[in-house]
Amino acid sequence: MEGGFFISDWLRNRNTVEFLGIWETVNNPTFNYGEFAIIKSQAGLNNYKISTTEWIEKTNAIGLKATAGRYGGTYAHLDIAFAFGMWISAEFKVYSQ
Template identity: 55%
Template sequence: MPKNQKITVKGSEISVFAQNEIDFISLTDKSGGFKEGSSLIGKWITNKNTLEYLGTWEKINNPNFNYPEFGVIEQDAGVNRFIMSVGQWITRTQAKGMIVKAGRYGGTYAHKDIAF
């Protein structure tokens, strides 16, 4: 799919960004129809089950994944004081399954395996 395409799901337009011939789907657009909006992404990324899934996905698909740092994150997840953003996740673990973009097509994007 060419860069910055849109797909329509149940009447909502969702951006799809292609990088290195891999589609990343906008989580920002997907969450836009909910009352909480994009703040849902922040809640989702701090969920222990989400982080376990992301860690497993990265371990399978990313040879540069920082697995020791993931262990630290996984240990802290689930505690009330735990805070994590998608940007922190990417920086701390060298994750490749999610992208945070600024600008015209900005937002939080996830590999289709993660977004679905």
């Protein structure tokens, strides 16, 4: 199964966008708050969709990284990776606490 599908669904979630915004606010002095506010206002709507690459480009995010190519993929800071893991798996959430 393609992992990108799960990531794009996770990024559609309003709680995810709020979490990422807070994480970036704390850890990223060049975070683009204006773009974040626009994204946050749309998150959770049925027609809302954003890719990892779009999130990074629009907000100047540093917590997620997307690379293309043969060995490319989506990478995340440990805090963000754990949040994703807890969203995707109840078992992961139970064992990681």
